[in-house]
Amino acid sequence: MIALLARDLRLAVRAGGGFGLGLAFFLIVTVLVPFGVGPETELLARIAPGILWIGALLACLLSLDRILALDWEDGSLDLLATAPLPLEALVSLKALAHWITTGLPLVLVAPALGVLLSLPAEGYLWILVSLALGTPALSVIGTFGAALTVGIKRGGLLLSLLVLPLYVPTLIFGAEAARRGAEGFSTATPLALLAGITFGTIALLPFASAAVLRINLR
Template sequence: MSALLIRDLRLAFRAGGGFGLGLGFFLILAVLVPLGVGPDQSTLGLIAPGILWVGALLACLLSLDRLFALDFEDGSLDLLATSPIPMEGVVAIKALAHWLTTCLPLALAAPLLGVLLNLPITAYAALLLSLLIGTPALSMIGAFGAALTVGLKRGGLLLSLLVLPLYVPTLVFGAQSVTRAAQGLDITTPLALLAGITAGSLALLPFAAAFALRINLR
């Protein structure tokens, strides 16, 4: 399984579709929002938590359509299905590789981009913590959506339509935790709910995604 993880990490960095593309999109969004909304610092500080979380969510979507598609096209997925590694493990490893190459850099860069949006200084720790807790759910939910659409040509749009509604609870509680931190309120409850969503996703969705992959490989 470690060899599969290293392989996926190498492919992601060589293709340039994970690390650089997600960060580039996130940076462009953080630059464009002040230009569109205006230079008012209070307005930017008010919308910054939601904008940063929406930006991270959309950046995570950019490379999801290739999570299983390339292996499906060249036959590697058939080999993985017949290997000693259970398909649930394959799904978990690919979701982990996606998180390491896409979501983790976004989480680490978000506090820096918060400066462009005048995010209150009291919310920086909550922003980083909420993204570290919530983004694994984004990767796993995305892996489930990618498994459902792996056999479809041009399934990227359908993947987005399937995944975005499932992202809503994570987005709501993640942005709420940052907003509450900016207002000086307790963030324990939204963070606990966010952690619960992530734990549930990691526990259940590998089995659902593996089942979808087996159907698509028949």
């Protein structure tokens, strides 16, 4: 399992869909927002948590089609499906590799980019906590979408359309937790709901992803 995880990490970086592309997109979104809405500090501070969460979500979308597509194209997905490792563990490792190369860098850089959006000092901790708690769900849901569209030519747009509605609850509660934290209010409720979504997807979606893969590989 460790060897497979290391292989997926190397593929994610070499294929150009790793942390560099996601971070660059995240930075571009953060830089462009002040140009679009104006330089008012109060306005930027109010919308900063939501903008950071939207930027992180869209950055995660960039590399979703590469989670399984590369293995499908070179035929290694068929070999992995016949290996002793269960498909549920395989898709879980794929989701973990995606989070390490895409989600984790976004979590670490988000507080620094919050400076560009005049994020209040109280909000830096909460944007870090909410993204750390919510981005694993984005990777697991994205892996499920990748399993649904594997083998479809130019399926990237379809994958985005399938996954985006499933991302909405994570976005709502993640941005709400960061916003409440930045304004000094209690974050217990949105963080609890966000944790429920993340743990629920981690517990259930690998089985759904594995079932879809078995159908697509027949």
